[in-house]
Amino acid sequence: MADLDLVEFAVDYARKKGATYAEARFEHQRNEEFILKNSVLDALYITEDSGLGVRVLAKGGLGFAATNAMTKTDVRVIVDDAVRIAKAARRKDPIVFAPEDPIVMEWSVPQKKKLSDVPVEEKIEEILHIDRELADLKLKILARFFQQANRQIDKYFVNSEGSKIRSFSPRVRLDYFLTVMHYGNAEQSHQSYGRSGGWEAVREIDMLRRTLDEAKSMQNALAHGKKSPEGKMDLVAGPMVAGIASHESCGHPTEADRVLGREASQAGKSFITPTSIGQKVGSPVVNVVDDPTMEHAIAFYVTDDEGVKARRRYLYKDGMINEFLQNRETAAVLGTQSNGASRAVTYNVEAIVRMANTFVEPKDWGTDEMLEDVKYGVYMKSFMEWNIDDKRYNGKYVGREAYLIEEGEVTTPVRNTVVELTTPAFWGAVDAVGKDFELFHSGYCGKSDPSQALDAALGGPTIRLRNVYLR
Amino acid sequence: MEDYAERIVDKALKLGCQDAVADVIGNRSYQIRFAQNQVVISNQWRETSASVFLVYNKRVIASEIKDLTKLDAAVENLVKIAKASRENPDYAGLAEGPFKYDRLTVDKRIVDLMDGSDFVEAAIHGATAEGAKECAGSFWKYDEEHSLRTSNGVKGYDHRASLYLSIRALMSLESSGHGVACATRMSQFDPEKAGHKAGKIAALAKDPVGGEAGTYDIVFDPLILGSLIDQIGGRSSAYIVMAGLSPFAKKIGKLVASKIVTITDDGSADSMGRQRFDAEGVPTKKKFIVRNGVLKTYLHNTSTAKKFKAKTTANAGLIAPWPHALSCKPGNWTRDEIFEECRDGLWLTNTWYTRYQSYVTGDFSTIPRDGIFRIKDGEIVGVWKDIRLTDNLLHVWKSIVGLSKTVDQVNWWGEVSVPTFAPYALARKIRITRSAE
Numbered sequence: 001m002a003d004l005d006l007v008e009f010a011v012d013y014a015r016k017k018g019a020t021y022a023e024a025r026f027e028h029q030r031n032e033e034f035i036l037k038n039s040v041l042d043a044l045y046i047t048e049d050s051g052l053g054v055r056v057l058a059k060g061g062l063g064f065a066a067t068n069a070m071t072k073t074d075v076r077v078i079v080d081d082a083v084r085i086a087k088a089a090r091r092k093d094p095i096v097f098a099p100e101d102p103i104v105m106e107w108s109v110p111q112k113k114k115l116s117d118v119p120v121e122e123k124i125e126e127i128l129h130i131d132r133e134l135a136d137l138k139l140k141i142l143a144r145f146f147q148q149a150n151r152q153i154d155k156y157f158v159n160s161e162g163s164k165i166r167s168f169s170p171r172v173r174l175d176y177f178l179t180v181m182h183y184g185n186a187e188q189s190h191q192s193y194g195r196s197g198g199w200e201a202v203r204e205i206d207m208l209r210r211t212l213d214e215a216k217s218m219q220n221a222l223a224h225g226k227k228s229p230e231g232k233m234d235l236v237a238g239p240m241v242a243g244i245a246s247h248e249s250c251g252h253p254t255e256a257d258r259v260l261g262r263e264a265s266q267a268g269k270s271f272i273t274p275t276s277i278g279q280k281v282g283s284p285v286v287n288v289v290d291d292p293t294m295e296h297a298i299a300f301y302v303t304d305d306e307g308v309k310a311r312r313r314y315l316y317k318d319g320m321i322n323e324f325l326q327n328r329e330t331a332a333v334l335g336t337q338s339n340g341a342s343r344a345v346t347y348n349v350e351a352i353v354r355m356a357n358t359f360v361e362p363k364d365w366g367t368d369e370m371l372e373d374v375k376y377g378v379y380m381k382s383f384m385e386w387n388i389d390d391k392r393y394n395g396k397y398v399g400r401e402a403y404l405i406e407e408g409e410v411t412t413p414v415r416n417t418v419v420e421l422t423t424p425a426f427w428g429a430v431d432a433v434g435k436d437f438e439l440f441h442s443g444y445c446g447k448s449d450p451s452q453a454l455d456a457a458l459g460g461p462t463i464r465l466r467n468v469y470l471r
Numbered sequence: 472m473e474d475y476a477e478r479i480v481d482k483a484l485k486l487g488c489q490d491a492v493a494d495v496i497g498n499r500s501y502q503i504r505f506a507q508n509q510v511v512i513s514n515q516w517r518e519t520s521a522s523v524f525l526v527y528n529k530r531v532i533a534s535e536i537k538d539l540t541k542l543d544a545a546v547e548n549l550v551k552i553a554k555a556s557r558e559n560p561d562y563a564g565l566a567e568g569p570f571k572y573d574r575l576t577v578d579k580r581i582v583d584l585m586d587g588s589d590f591v592e593a594a595i596h597g598a599t600a601e602g603a604k605e606c607a608g609s610f611w612k613y614d615e616e617h618s619l620r621t622s623n624g625v626k627g628y629d630h631r632a633s634l635y636l637s638i639r640a641l642m643s644l645e646s647s648g649h650g651v652a653c654a655t656r657m658s659q660f661d662p663e664k665a666g667h668k669a670g671k672i673a674a675l676a677k678d679p680v681g682g683e684a685g686t687y688d689i690v691f692d693p694l695i696l697g698s699l700i701d702q703i704g705g706r707s708s709a710y711i712v713m714a715g716l717s718p719f720a721k722k723i724g725k726l727v728a729s730k731i732v733t734i735t736d737d738g739s740a741d742s743m744g745r746q747r748f749d750a751e752g753v754p755t756k757k758k759f760i761v762r763n764g765v766l767k768t769y770l771h772n773t774s775t776a777k778k779f780k781a782k783t784t785a786n787a788g789l790i791a792p793w794p795h796a797l798s799c800k801p802g803n804w805t806r807d808e809i810f811e812e813c814r815d816g817l818w819l820t821n822t823w824y825t826r827y828q829s830y831v832t833g834d835f836s837t838i839p840r841d842g843i844f845r846i847k848d849g850e851i852v853g854v855w856k857d858i859r860l861t862d863n864l865l866h867v868w869k870s871i872v873g874l875s876k877t878v879d880q881v882n883w884w885g886e887v888s889v890p891t892f893a894p895y896a897l898a899r900k901i902r903i904t905r906s907a908e
Binding site: 035038040044045049050063065067069074077081085086089091119120124145178179260262263266268269271349385387390391420450 | 859
């Protein structure tokens with residue numbers, strides 16, 4: 001680790017140079033990626049990413065500068081840069097941050113089996129044995145792509161208001177991409193799982209079972225799948241589908257920076273405006289939550305990258321728009337407090353408003369109960385293609401594993417069921433929320449410029465939508 | 472920087488590696504982000520790091536070394552990890568150097584630029600002059616020096632500097648336009664023009680109504696065609712083909728686009744993507760990915776080339792081959808002729824969130840954003856919103872019937888990941904869908 005006194009020096013020096021507020025974030029990230037393509041271990045990608053990012057407010061402008069050279073001279077240079085470019089902003093209305101009490105603390109995610117203690121051979125074997133078991137299924141698998149990634153993130157955050165926070169987050173990810181063929185037809189699947197914690201997370205994710213089940217369901221869809229029916233019918237959506245819809249059409253549109261137009265040119269704006277709080281967006285049974293404090297979810301944290309304590313946020317509550325994701329800048333504009341949603345992917349980019357672990361809050365329905373009430377519909381357990389417009393109003397999720405529901409029974413697999421609905425149409429149709437819950441799916445959420453692909457968990461229970469148009 | 476690169480390669484060879492590559496990169500890039508017609512943050516980077524690729528008995532390891540004060544320890548650690556790894560039977564070595572490179576063509580005025588505020592103001596002025604109320608975007612000064620050494624005798628130096636501005640102009644949430652400016656010469660950089668384009672589209676896109684699903688002729692603006700060209704460039708990487716992430720498997724020599732379509736990759740040409748050499752040090756060059764509609768080559772490094780019994784196309788990345796700078800050959804239609812020939816269709820100006828249901832077949836959808844215009848008999852007769860282009864990549868490219876004589880250099884967040892020269896294009900019978908309410 002570098003000389004952490006330099007982090008405090010950066011903040012003090014920035015104040016001396018005229019910054020009205022300054023913060024410095026040192027990060028040291030140890031990353032490992034093991035890439036297995038068609039049974040060949042293509043490469044190991046091993047990095048130690050470390051450096052310092054400094055953000056300042058000066059003359060109402062915001063400046064950020066970063067270096068990986070941890071010497072006093074280099075730190076001085078980037079502080080000078082940050083103050084100079086902040087002052088050059090010439091803003092009509094100065095940027096201010098909502099007030100926060102300083103925090104001095106240390107936090108870390110416990111590891112039962114430390115990532116640093118697990119030999120490289122064992123990490124490689126984790127994907128090799130899945131690949132072997134997959135081959136033993138004797139399916140025609142045209143392409144197999146596995147990635148096992150481990151990240152250990154040490155941070156030290158200091159700001160000019162007295163916050164000093166040290167943290168440690170170990171994270172484990174397992175991704176796969178499969179292409180199964182059957183008489184010239186292909187079915188493809190991409191899944192991404194992740195947890196915060198030590199090597200025990202690999203067992204919790206249970207990738208072997210998941211991958212084998214997926215390959216079998218792909219073969220089943222190819223061999224027996226029918227064209228998905230078209231028309232208005234019921235949809236029972238599994239945790240993975242509920243999770244992606246929560247992320248895309250609840251989490252993103254409630255990001256306050258998006259609502260205020262700061263991301264308009266890239267990730268876009270939002271159908272939600274600053275005055276939308278309290279407006280109906282779904283049925284009364286819908287609660288969608290973003291919660292960084294979910295222990296061992298991939299985006300777990302105690303304090304965000306502005307030094308604000310994290311807490312659970314009810315984005316949609318009882319079907320109403322309830323709360324935005326805020327950082328200190330957006331909170332000041334909207335006359336409220338930050339709710340600890342500010343994160344950066346590495347030391348060398350500014351922290352911005354981000355989701356963490358986003359999901360539908362579970363209720364009390366069993367999946368069987370939901371299914372038995374459906375005369376005709378589709379049970380969609382997972383998806384492949386998905387997208388949504390930049391105001392987060394028109395979403396599309398295309399089924400990967402899906403089945404017909406007839407008179408309450410799950411029957412034939414159906415292929416490529418298309419759910420293409422507006423956000424209120426999707427959430428307004430939900431009449432039942434399950435008691436099952438899963439939060440293993442982990443996306444790389446993209447936002448900002450330069451783009452920051454950040455760990456985000458998405459999940460929830462099974463949900464049922466009544467009388468929606470499918471094709 | 473050369474010293475660092477030299478040291479990494481020497482150390483790796485001393486530790487028993489057969490192949491080693493070190494690309495020491497000095498990044499001095501600078502950026503201004505703006506929104507609501509004001510600067511929201513300015514960013515400056517001062518970083519020097521090493522991209523490293525080592526091979527120990529066919530065990531491949533790649534890394535970024537950030538702490539250059541501990542180079543020796545970092546290389547020792549990488550070699551130790553490589554020894555514990557497994558052989559990669561597909562690894563076939565590095566290109567044999569040394570090579571000669573084209574002369575450097577960096578514009579010193581770009582390198583020396585300290586303040587880009589005037590460019591941001593010019594872009595916003597251009598957009599607001601057309602009636603835009605709200606502008607957001609980014610100005611970039613890209614400035615990177617590369618010092619490359621390989622164990623096969625490569626010694627390369629490159630300085631890559633360019634200017635870029637992206638602006639989205641809005642009249643309202645649903646009336647917007649986008650423009651970009653790309654240049655490797657300060658004298659060619661025209662952010663105000665990008666602002667005017669964004670503002671004009673935003674003003675034209677007033678009061679959109681929900682579109683209707685169906686099959687339409689489509690006029691693709693260069694920015695959205697750039698996204699479709701990007702799909703061809705990225706999915707022609709041999710690595711992506713092997714991973715099952717491309718519709719181009721077993722399609723070399725086959726028709727994958729209309730016969731009027733020719734797409735090249737050329738890192739040696741003057742563009743924002745210009746680079747003198749690839750990650751193995753091979754001098755960049757022009758190659759036809761698609762020529763007259765036929766898929767001519769995948770993009771290769773030395774290892775993928777051997778696997779496909781081909782030659783490297785000078786597209787090596789650290790692990791996978793990638794395009795550097797794409798170009799769609801202009802056609803012989805004027806822009807006006809493109810629109811005149813659009814009898815019952817749409818003019819799409821931008822898109823985002825391109826995703827596939829099947830990479831093997833190329834079935835995908837993408838969501839047009841910013842101005843979406845209904846065209847009948849060459850005239851704009853309406854403004855739409857809330858539609859999705861849901862089709863097949865090969866079908867879209869085979870449906871192109873006209874390309875404009877002029878091209879624009881485009882590059883855009885996520886969608887046009889590689890600097891690309893794109894014309895206007897007209898395609899027939901493209902499928903449009905929309906959400907149910």
